[in-house]
Amino acid sequence: MPFVFKRLALLLSISACVAADKETPFRAGPAASYPSHQSNAQITIGAEPYVMLEKVKLAFGKVDPNQFGVLPVLIVIQNDSDKSIRLDRIKLEYVGGDRQHVDATPARDVRYLKGTDRPNVITGPMGKPKILKTKNPLNAWEIEGRAFSAQILPPGQSASGFFYFQAALQHGASVYINGLYEAGTGKEIFYFELPLQ
Numbered sequence: 001m002p003f004v005f006k007r008l009a010l011l012l013s014i015s016a017c018v019a020a021d022k023e024t025p026f027r028a029g030p031a032a033s034y035p036s037h038q039s040n041a042q043i044t045i046g047a048e049p050y051v052m053l054e055k056v057k058l059a060f061g062k063v064d065p066n067q068f069g070v071l072p073v074l075i076v077i078q079n080d081s082d083k084s085i086r087l088d089r090i091k092l093e094y095v096g097g098d099r100q101h102v103d104a105t106p107a108r109d110v111r112y113l114k115g116t117d118r119p120n121v122i123t124g125p126m127g128k129p130k131i132l133k134t135k136n137p138l139n140a141w142e143i144e145g146r147a148f149s150a151q152i153l154p155p156g157q158s159a160s161g162f163f164y165f166q167a168a169l170q171h172g173a174s175v176y177i178n179g180l181y182e183a184g185t186g187k188e189i190f191y192f193e194l195p196l197q
Contacts, residue, residue, distance in 0.1 A: 028160035031078040042081035084183035097172035107147030
C-alpha cells in the first residue's frame with residue numbers, strides 16, 4: 001500500500017474515533033412520540049419538561065436551567081394538515097399543580113433571570129485590587145439557540161424548540177398552548193392543553 005494511502009487511512013480512522021467520542025447531538029423526536037401529546041385539526045403537539053439531568057445535559061451542555069429556577073419545556077409541533085400554520089403569535093402558559101399560572105419567559109430574557117454576582121476582588125502583589133469576572137451560566141448559547149423560533153409551519157413539516165418558565169415542575173402541572181392560526185384564512189386553531197409528566 002503506498003504511503004499516501006496509509007496516511008489517508010490513518011487520518012480517517014482518527015476522525016472516526018473523534019466522531020465516536022463526541023456526544024450525540026440534540027434532536028427532538030416526532031410530536032406523537034412524547035407521552036404528553038395532543039392532536040387537533042390535524043396538528044399534533046408534544047411536550048416534555050426537561051428536568052432529568054441526562055436530558056438537560058444533552059440539550060444544554062453544562063448549564064442546568066432548573067438550578068436557577070427556570071423550567072425548560074420542549075415543544076414539538078407537527079402540521080399534518082394541508083394548510084400552513086402561523087406560529088408568530090404562539091403563547092404558552094404553565095399551570096402548576098397549585099393552579100398558579102406562569103407565562104413563558106422569552107429566551108432572550110432568560111440570561112437576566114440570574115442576578116449579577118458581586119465580582120470577586122483579590123489583592124494583587126502590589127496591594128492593588130484585582131477584579132475577577134464571573135460568567136453568567138444562563139448566558140449560554142444553548143438557551144437562545146434551542147428556543148422555539150418558528151414563525152410559520154408549512155404542511156407536512158414539524159418545528160421544535162424550548163420554552164422557559166420561571167417555575168419548578170409540580171405534580172399535576174400542565175401547559176396551555178394557543179395563538180396558532182391558519183396562514184391563509186387567519187382562523188385561530190383551538191387551544192391545546194398538555195399535562196407535564
